[in-house]
Amino acid sequence: MRRTNIPDAAIRRLPVYLRVVSDLAAADVPIVSSAELAEKTGLSPEQIRKDLAYFGAFGTRGVGYDTAMLSRRIARILGLHRGVKAALVGFGHLGYALARYSLTQHKDIVIAAIFDVDPEKVGQEILGVRVQHVSEMVETCRQQGVKIGIITVPASSAQQTAELLKAGGVEAILNFAPAKLNVDGVFVQNIDLTIELQSLAYYTSASEDDTAEE
Amino acid sequence: MRRTNIPDAAIRRLPVYLRVVSDLAAADVPIVSSAELAEKTGLSPEQIRKDLAYFGAFGTRGVGYDTAMLSRRIARILGLHRGVKAALVGFGHLGYALARYSLTQHKDIVIAAIFDVDPEKVGQEILGVRVQHVSEMVETCRQQGVKIGIITVPASSAQQTAELLKAGGVEAILNFAPAKLNVDGVFVQNIDLTIELQSLAYYTSASEDDTAEE
Numbered sequence: 001m002r003r004t005n006i007p008d009a010a011i012r013r014l015p016v017y018l019r020v021v022s023d024l025a026a027a028d029v030p031i032v033s034s035a036e037l038a039e040k041t042g043l044s045p046e047q048i049r050k051d052l053a054y055f056g057a058f059g060t061r062g063v064g065y066d067t068a069m070l071s072r073r074i075a076r077i078l079g080l081h082r083g084v085k086a087a088l089v090g091f092g093h094l095g096y097a098l099a100r101y102s103l104t105q106h107k108d109i110v111i112a113a114i115f116d117v118d119p120e121k122v123g124q125e126i127l128g129v130r131v132q133h134v135s136e137m138v139e140t141c142r143q144q145g146v147k148i149g150i151i152t153v154p155a156s157s158a159q160q161t162a163e164l165l166k167a168g169g170v171e172a173i174l175n176f177a178p179a180k181l182n183v184d185g186v187f188v189q190n191i192d193l194t195i196e197l198q199s200l201a202y203y204t205s206a207s208e209d210d211t212a213e214e
Numbered sequence: 215m216r217r218t219n220i221p222d223a224a225i226r227r228l229p230v231y232l233r234v235v236s237d238l239a240a241a242d243v244p245i246v247s248s249a250e251l252a253e254k255t256g257l258s259p260e261q262i263r264k265d266l267a268y269f270g271a272f273g274t275r276g277v278g279y280d281t282a283m284l285s286r287r288i289a290r291i292l293g294l295h296r297g298v299k300a301a302l303v304g305f306g307h308l309g310y311a312l313a314r315y316s317l318t319q320h321k322d323i324v325i326a327a328i329f330d331v332d333p334e335k336v337g338q339e340i341l342g343v344r345v346q347h348v349s350e351m352v353e354t355c356r357q358q359g360v361k362i363g364i365i366t367v368p369a370s371s372a373q374q375t376a377e378l379l380k381a382g383g384v385e386a387i388l389n390f391a392p393a394k395l396n397v398d399g400v401f402v403q404n405i406d407l408t409i410e411l412q413s414l415a416y417y418t419s420a421s422e423d424d425t426a427e428e
Contacts, residue, residue: 015412019392042394078412079420086411093314097307101407109411147418148411171418174410178233180256187417189410193315196388196403197300197323197362198229198292203401204361204385206293 010051016041017052018074025067033064080108087141087170089161090152091116091124091131094176098150103127112144113137117157134164141168148172155179162186224265230255231266232288239281247278294322301355301384303375304366305330305338305345308390312364317341326358327351331371348378355382362386369393376400 020040024032034045034052041048052058052065055077059065075081088099088111095114102111103126115134116122124131132140140146149165151158151173158177165173165186172187178195181188201207234254238246248259248266255262266272266279269291273279289295302313302325309328316325317340329348330336338345346354354360363379365372365387372391379387379400386401392409395402415421 011416012409012413014416015406015409018412019408040394077416077421079415079418080412082420084415084418084420093307093311097311098407100307102411106408106411109415147420148414150411172414174414180254187414189414191405191410192229193312194233194320195226195229196405197316197320197364198232198294199226200362200386200388200401200403201293201298201323202225202228202291204293204298206296206298206361207291 006054010054013041013043013047013051014074014078016043017048018071018078018080021065021067021074022071025071029067031064032067032070034059036064075108083107084109084148085112085144085146086110086148086150087113087115087137087144087146087165087168088150088152089115089134089137089165090154090177091118091121092152095150095152096126098152098176099126099129103129109148111150112146113140115140134161137164138168141165141170146170148174151175151177151181153177162188220268224268227255227257227261227265228288228292230257231262232285232292232294235279235281235288236285239285243281245278246281246284248273250278289322297321298323298362299326299358299360300324300362300364301327301329301351301358301360301379301382302364302366303329303348303351303379304368304391305332305335306366309364309366310340312366312390313340313343317343323362325364326360327354329354348375351378352382355379355384360384362388365389365391365395367391376402 020037034048037048038045057070057073086109088095091114099111099114111129114129114131115137116131117134121131122133147170149170151161153161155177158179159181162173162181162183166183175181175188175190178192234251248262251262252259271284271287300323302309305328313325313328325343328343328345329351330345331348335345336347363384365375367375369391372393373395376387376395376397380397389395389402389404392406
């Protein structure tokens with residue numbers, strides 16, 4: 001659980017730093033400056049120094065950050081050092097794509113269980129994970145120690161799914177359903193394609209930024 | 215193109231307001247207060263009043279906002295009133311899921327073209343849209359007046375895809391590839407599953423928010 005007051009926006013940038021510094025550490029680059037981090041992430045050096053200072057990584061003045069140490073530290077802050085288990089609910093096209101991507105790309109966050117209501121999907125297997133019926137969700141999540149839920153069910157069943165995940169011990173949810181979830185004590189991050197696309201439209205010439213009339 | 219200084223964060227909330235006020239307008243609820251909007255969106259009434267004031271929607275003190283007018287106004291600011299065309303590049307599992315979702319759910323943002331490099335995918339059709347080869351991207355986007363690009367190709371070809379979309383006249387990109395895109399003059403919004411999941415892990419008990427040691 002979060003124990004300090006690092007802003008959510010800074011937390012969302014930590015994985016970006018993690019990717020860059022782990023790549024550098026893997027390439028035997030021992031030190032990186034905030035200016036180099038800025039170039040590789042598109043963020044300002046000031047923002048980077050401020051973000052990293054939140055958890056006591058100050059670097060060495062005029063030298064930079066130890067890439068291996070920074071990588072270990074960010075991983076530990078995020079809880080990735082011992083692996084985090086996730087459950088995916090909804091094995092439609094999006095669920096399939098996410099499961100496949102995650103199971104091949106992620107080592108630190110593992111999809112340990114997949115659930116669906118469709119009898120034709122239950123029993124299917126993807127990269128060693130068998131799709132189970134949602135009625136098994138609470139027990140399986142508890143047994144497996146699942147901490148993260150990924151919701152790709154229709155909007156109408158998203159709230160019920162979130163409640164079952166919470167009952168199963170899930171503490172954070174990535175919600176792809178276009179529905180607002182109410183689950184006290186569970187951190188919810190929404191990804192809503194409609195909202196993403198509609199806000200993008202503002203940055204095109206289709207937009208009429210008319211503040212005066214009507 | 216953006217002509218005023220509405221912060222990006224406020225722009226990203228406009229589609230949320232739009233959804234709520236259009237639903238209310240459709241249900242013949244003529245007026246909504248900022249307190250009611252707050253309850254339905256999970257945002258604070260102060261935030262809502264501030265956001266809506268950016269584009270001159272002040273509501274009527276003690277009464278609220280005209281739902282039909284607010285809905286029309288937000289749609290026009292976002293450019294949704296006359297429809298915005300989008301192109302999807304990468305017809306893998308994620309691309310298929312996004313195309314299917316968007317083509318069935320969206321009226322104001324229309325996927326007008328889909329591209330892939332795989333000869334087996336080129337020529338396939340989904341809900342009336344035929345998958346074309348990426349070599350046709352620039353010309354098709356120009357002809358169709360595509361303004362938004364959705365990238366679901368592997369990270370290695372994301373930058374090249376973004377450049378082709380820009381050459382085709384695209385002004386904003388939703389990027390699902392785990393790669394940083396450099397395309398001057400094009401607004402890029404990244405959705406990176408790895409980053410979403412890794413930051414979620416922070417909000418679970420797997421996280422060790424240790425600011426002191428190492």
